[in-house]
Amino acid sequence: MPQSLLILPLLIPLYGAIFCLFFWRKLGVQRVIGVVTQLSLCAASAFLLIETDTNGIQTTQIGNWEAPFGITLVADLFSCLMVLASSVVGIAVFLFSLRGLSNARQLFGYYPLLLLLQMGVNGVCLTGDLFNLFVWFEVLLICCFVLIALGGSKPQLEGSIKYVTINFLASSFLLIGIGMVYGILGSLNMAELALLIRSAETNHGLITLAGMFFLVALGIKAAIFPLFFWLPASYHTPPIGISAFIAGLITKVGLYALVRLFTLLFVLNQDILLPLLLVLSGLTMVIGVLGAASQVDFRKILSFHIVSQIGYMVMGLAIFTPLAIAGTIYFVIHNILVKTCLFLISGVVYRTNGSFALKKLGGVYLYQPMLSVMFVIAAFSLAGIPPFSGFWGKFMLAKAGLEAESYGLVATSLGVSLITIFSMTKIWNEVFWKKKPQPSEEALQFITEANIKNKWVLRLLHLPVLLLIFFILFIGLYAEPLVGLALRASEQLLNSEIYINAVLHR
Template identity: 45%
Template sequence: MPVDSLWLSIPLILPFFATAVLLCLGRASERLRLGLCAVTCLMMLAASVVILQQLSVQPVMVLNAGDWPVPLGITLVADLFSASMVIITALIGLVVSIYAIGAGTARFRGYFTPLFMAMLFGVNGAFLTGDLFNLYVWFEVMLMSSFILIALPGGRRQLQGALKYLVLNFIASLFFLIGLGVLYGLVGTLNMSDLALKLANHPDQLTVRSTAVLFLVAFGIKAGMFPFYFWLPSSYHVTPTPVAAVFAALLTKVGVYALVRAFALVFHGQQEFIGDILLPLGILTMLTGVLGAASQFYIPRILSFHIISQIGYMVVGLAFFTKAAMAATVFYVLHHILVKANLFLIGGIIGRKLGTQALKKTGGLYQHAPALAVLFLIPAMSLGGIPPLSGFFAKFALIREGIALNAWFTVFMASAVGLLTLYSMIKIWNEAFWKSPPSGEPIRMRPVPWTMTLPAIGLALCTVLFGLFPGTFFAFAERAADQLMNPSIYTEAVSGKSMPTPNAP
C-alpha cells in the first residue's frame, strides 16, 4: 500500500464536520446525535489505524498544507507517538459517546455533542501538528470547548470551577505566546523541525534556555504539574461524568504530549538543564497529588487528584531522558488514558446506582452488585500498579530505569506513591463496596442502562489486554521512544536535514 500523507487530515476533518452537522441538527434527539458522535469516532479510529499502519512503511508521515514548502506553511506530522495518541483519542471518544447515551446530557441543553466533537478536533490537531504556533491554536480550540463544557450546566459549583480553570489556563496560554514571540525573534521560524535544527547549536544559549523554561511553565500548567496544578482538582469533578472522563483522559495528556514534543524535539540540546528542573517537579507532582487524594471522600475528586499524581510519573520518565525511560513514559500515557477514563466512568455508574458519589453515603455495593465490584477492581488495581495489569508494567519500566540510573530517591518515591495510590483505591473499595450502607436499612439500587456499563467493560478489557500482552505494547512504546530520542528521524522527514552534532560546551 503506498503511503498517502493525506490520511493525516482525516482525524481533523471528521470531527470538524461532525461539529458543523451537530450544530445544524438543532431539533434532533440527543440519542441520534450521540450516535453520530460514536460513528464519527469509529471512522476516526479507522483512519488513525491506517495512519499507524502506514508508519510501518515510513517512520514519519508529513503533510504540508497547501503544498507550501517547510517551514513556510503549516505542517501536519505523525510519528508513532502522535499516531498512537490519535488512536486512543478516537477510542475514548467512542466510549464516552456511548456512555453519554445512558448517562444523559440534559444539563448541557443540547450543546454537549458539538462541543465534544470540537474538543476532539482540538486534541487531534494538537497531536498531529508540526508547527509550534499551530499547536497554540489547537490548544485554544480544545480549551474554548472545554471552558463551555464545564460552565454550561450553570450551577454555582460549575461556574466557579470554570472560572478557576479559565483564568489559569489563560495564563498558561500567555506563557506559551510569550515563548513563541521570543522564539520567533530569536530564530525566525516556528516549525518544530526547523526550530530543532536552528536551536541545536544556537550561540545565545541563555535566551534558548529561558524560552525553554517559558514553555515548561506553559505546558506544565496544562499538564497539571506541580506547582501549577491547582485548577485541576477544583474544576474536573464539578462536571457530569462523561465530560469529566474525557477531560481526565485527554486534556492533561495533551499537556504531557506537548512537554515531550518540546523537550525531546524542539529543545533537544537542553535535555540536561530541563531534566534537572523536571525531575524534582515530577517527584513533587506525584507526591502532592497522591497526598491530596488521601484526604478526599468524593470519588471524582479523589480521581482528579490521582491524575496529578500519575502525571508525575510521566514527567519523571521524560526527566530521565533515556530511551527506556521515554518508552516507559509513552506506555504510561497510553495506559493512564484508558484506566483513568474507566475509573471516572465507573464512578459515574456508582453514582447512578446509589444516587451519590460521596463515600460517606455509599456502601453495600459488593453485596448487591458484585459484577460492578469486579469491574471497578480491574482499573483500580491497574492504577495502583498490581501485576499483571497494565499499571504494573508502566511503573515497573520506570522504576527499573531509575535503578539503572542509580536514582534511588526517585525510585523510593515512585514506589511509595504507588502504595499510597493503592491506599486511595482501597479506600474507595472499602467505602463504596465493602462496608454496609451507612443508614443500616436496605438500600435501593437504581437500574443502570447497558450503554453505561458496556463502555466501562470495553475499557477494562483494553486494560487487561495491555496486561496480558505487555511485550507487544512495550515493543511498540520502545519504537516510539526510539523516534523521540533520535530527533534526526523527525527532522529528516520534515526538513530533509539531520540534527547537527552538538558543539562541545
C-alpha cells in the first residue's frame, strides 16, 4: 500500500489528463473529470504525508530494478508537504477557472495541461535521481509555456517567449551539471551520489563546479537575484487562473530542488557556498520588494513580491541550521498558499472592474466586503504580521539567523517586511479603500460582458479564495502541526543517512 501511495500523485493527474483528452470538446465532462481528479489527488497526497510521518521515508523502484540501477521514487516529509500544497492550490485554481477563464481558452486543452503540470510538480518532488529531475522540469517547462501562451494575445506570446527562452537556458545549465556529476561519479541516483561524494578523496573541485551549474540553473527557476528578471516580465501576462497557479507554485519547486540538492549532495564547500547564498538571499529580498513598491499594477506588485519572498526561503538554506531549514520549509508552504490566494483575489477584482491598474480601481470594499477582508488576511500573512502564517516562518528564520550571528541578514529581512507592509497598504488604499474612479467605456463594456450582476458567479469566484484563506488561517492560528512537520522534515534533510538508508536499503 505505501508503494502504491507513492505512485498515485503521478498516476492520478496523468490519467485525469488522458481522460480529458477523450472529451476534447465537452467542457462539462472535462470539469467533472477535473473535480474527481483534484479531490483524489488531494486525498492521496494527504494519505502519503500521514504514511511518511508515521513510518518514515517511503521509497519504490519502478519495474522492480533495485537502486541505484532503476528509476527511484522517494517521499520524505518535505516532498510530501510540497505535493499536498500543490494539490490544495490545484483545487483552488480549478474552482476559479470554472468561471474565471473563458470557455474559448478551456476548449484548447486547459484542463489536461493543468493536470499534466501538477504531475510534473509531483514528479520533481518525488524523483530520486538527477536525470528524472531534469525530465520532470522539462514537463513543467512545456506545460507552463503552453498555458502562458494559451489564448494567443500579444502580451501572452511575448511573456511566454521570455519564459521559455530563459528556462531553456536554465535547463541547459542543469543538463551540464548532471553530465558533469555522471562523468565524475558514474551515477545519477541521488542516494548513491551522496555516498560517493562523501567518500571521494579527489575531484572535489570538479564536484563544486558541477554544484555551481546546479545553483545557476535552479537559481533561474527559483528567481534568485540576479536571475529573476524573466519572472515579472511573464507572470502577469496570462489569464489569472493560469498565472495564480504558476506564480504560486513553480518558483517554489525550483527552490525545493535547490534545498534538496544542497543538503544532500553539494555540502562539501560550505565555506564558499553559504556566504554566497547569504548575499544572494539579502539581495533577492531587497531588489524584489523595491520592485514591488515601485509598481502600479496589481499583478506586477504581486509578481515582484514572489522574488522578494524567495529571498526568505534562500535565507534558511544559507544559515543551514535545523531551525533555519525548518523555517524555509514552513515559509515555502505558507507562500504557496498566500501567493496563489492573492493572485486569485486580483482576478476577482479584475472580473468586477476590468483592470489591474491601481489608478483605475477603487471602492471594492463597498460592494465586496468579504473579498476585502480576505485580502487583508492574505496581505497580513504575506507581510508577516502576527499571528498570521507569515509571522511564524519569519520568526523561525530570524531566530535561526540570530543564533548563527547573521545579524545583517536578519536586519535586512525585518526591513523588507516593513516595505512589504507598505506595498500591501498601497494596494489596499488604491484598490479597496479609495473612491472608485469613473470607469471608461471599455471597462464598462467588459464589466457588462462579464455579467458581474450575476451574484452566483461572484460567489463561485470567492469560493477558491475562501478555501485558501481557511488553510492560511489554520497554519497561522494553529501553527504547531506544520511547524512540527517542518522541524521533522529539516531533521531528515540534514541527516542524509536517513535518506540514503531508505533508498539503498542499507
